[in-house]
Amino acid sequence: MRWFRGADSSQPKSQESAQPAPRTKRTCIGLGEFMRSLSTTGEEKKKCVLDLGPTSPTNIALLTELDARVYNEDILHESQDPSYMVKQEDGSVQIDSAKFFAENLDYPEGQFDAILFWDVADYLPEPLVKPLVERLQAMLKPKGHLLAFFHTKDAGAESLYSRHHIVQKDILELEPVQGFQLQRIFNNRHIENLFKDFASRKFFLGRDNIREVLMVR
Amino acid sequence: MSMNPSQPAQPASPLAAAPAPSTPAPFKETPKASDPYKADVGHIGKSVQIRGELTGSEDLYLDGAIEGTIDLRDHSLIIGPNGKIKASITARDLVVHGKVEGNVTASGRVELRKSCTLMGDVSTKRIVIEDGAFFKGAIDIKEKDAKEESRKPMAAAASAGFNAGSSPASGTGAAGYSASSSPQGSFLDGK
16 A cells, blocks of 8 residues: 555644635436435335535435435544544554544444445545544445545556545546545555445446446445 | 524504514525625624524524524524534524534525535535635535425526536535546556
8 A cells, every 4th residue: 555745643634725626527327326326116114325525415306306315424533633643652643443433334234225435545544544434334234335536556646535526327527625645545455455345336437547347335 | 591682572462463464474585694784684793792592583693602592493594704603503504604613504505615614414405605715524415395385397498508617615416517628548447
């Protein structure tokens, strides 16, 4: 796994710039498949969808139009909270994953039909990545879908974290969010290992060097 | 503590004193945050702190700190930018500029403005979230009642051709977007 700039998680980074950054659009095959999995066929119970990115009114509008119950937890934003930081024996400051998960993502097993993970894993502090994936797997229903994006090496170390707005069932609008640095790049093997407990994984590579992965529990 | 800010003293026999109105009640416009002192809107200022149960039978602008429950069942509630609420809220319409921690039930509409933070579950018929609002929780859009359902085809016909862009506030009814060229490329690998 490749690391950039040593990732000092003790520094508060989530300060958005005053100037709104321009949005870009991209078509996502993985998102299209993800959205198809949500289409209800006369089911009585509402589908539960968890969005782990920054709050997007567009996503909430579109998902609720599909008669889904939408949950939102901006995990990356929460991970910057200084109250989760603890001093290590060597003097460094690191996030306390136990404390973090005691206060975040506290849902029963099998709660969600689908999870939008976006590219959060690329920017998350290292101690949270593996426990988070394990927790997400437990929170998904069997045959539930999880959509994740990963930057490839060619995307570059300066790739900005984005807020993802679903403007159509297979089209995303990306709004750059300042203040987060890419922490690592996952290759296919890393992704396979990280999500090894999922029943299947489908990979799609975009021309913008973003790898879309659709996981099924 | 139970608070009902401006309920007038009731006569001994309310039935005799208050004849039923013959005309339908006029439409009550949701009060705006910029107009908190409107005559029919109660006001709780930013220096006020309340712990307990807050109920009322009028619209309310709330800029203080509340801990407990807020019940304005058939009325509107505006949480001002200085409002710090740790309470479950029941209201007809809710507009949030400040901070709310607790579940929200609204029979009408919920608006989360860009400066707001809402941590809790929202159950409402309609919701508007401005870009920049922080929300953590679940959103459940309640079934529309039969009356509204019957009006839906007309509304859909009226909005045909509406093309939403990236407006700062999007309601649940907004739909129809234009797509640009695709950066998506090849299929890499599948299992």
